[in-house]
Amino acid sequence: MKALKHNGLFIVFFSLFLLSLAGQALAGLALFNEQQVAAGLEQVSIWQYLTTSSFAVDVAENWQSEFLQFLLLILAAVWFVQQGSPESKKLGSEGTESDKDQLLGRYARPDSPAWARAGGWRTRVYSNSLAAVMGTIFLLSWFAQSIAGFSAFAEQQLANLQDPGTWGEYVLSPEFWSRTLQNWQSEFLAVASMVILAVYLRQRGSPESKPVGAAHTATDVEG
Structure with a gap:
């Protein structure tokens, strides 16, 4: 508990970073698959999306x-x-x-x-x-x-x-x-x-x- 208290500011912001990155990945996946469907292409999984240039550049x-x-x-x-x-x-x-x-x-x-x-x-x-x-x-x-x-x-x-x-x-x-x-x-x-x-x-x-x-x-x- 002492370590958590003494490093609280970093832990809070790094946790927010991870949560927002996960949220970006899920939202980006939904948008990417919408575009795939509109183009008549197959949808991709979350792991496939994470390796795309679209996610990487964002x-x-x-x-x-x-x-x-x-x-x-x-x-x-x-x-x-x-x-x-x-x-x-x-x-x-x-x-x-x-x-x-x-x-x-x-x-x-x-x-x-x-x-x-x-x-x-x-x-x-x-x-x-x-x-x-x-x-x-x-x-x-x-x-x-x-x-x-x-x-x-x-x-x-x-x-x-x-x-x-x-x-x-x-x-x-x-x-x-x-x-x-x-x-x-x-x-x-x-x-x-x-x-x-x-x-x-x-x-x-x-x-x-x-x-x-x-x-x-x-x-x-x-x-």
Whole structure:
């Protein structure tokens, strides 16, 4: 029970992820089979649907946009501030900060991660590990989206007796960028809204909000 309590936030959101992914699979299967029937083709099972390019591209394009959102927020928050937002560092603290501020090397505490104390390349790698992993997942998801998207596009083109072209042509096509940018714009709007609305609005008890009584101009303050 202690482990559940201490990891509750992750468990809740990962459970919601699994439930929504399962719901997407079931809803997508129903839609896919409707299209199969309309085209005079056989319906497929859930396991067959999970291996289709149709399901893969829908999942991958959502994943890549979400990880891009957090990657850009992580990096932008290093250099840019927003007065009054709990999503921002204090005004005047832009940049990567000093080793003392970051508890690196000789300023590390006894419970600091080993690579924060090590110095050299290990500390440099660990200092940028969050953005590196987020960026890697984004690129892999985006690549998976392009592969699955091209496969789905090629199937549609061949069904219409048209040349599907190459993967490279697909990546430069309006089809690919339309799917990509419609996800990106919504993620950027969500981050911008969170950054600015948290300046003036509150949610009591949430670390994503300032204390209810905090001034609108208070920055880098969490409730």
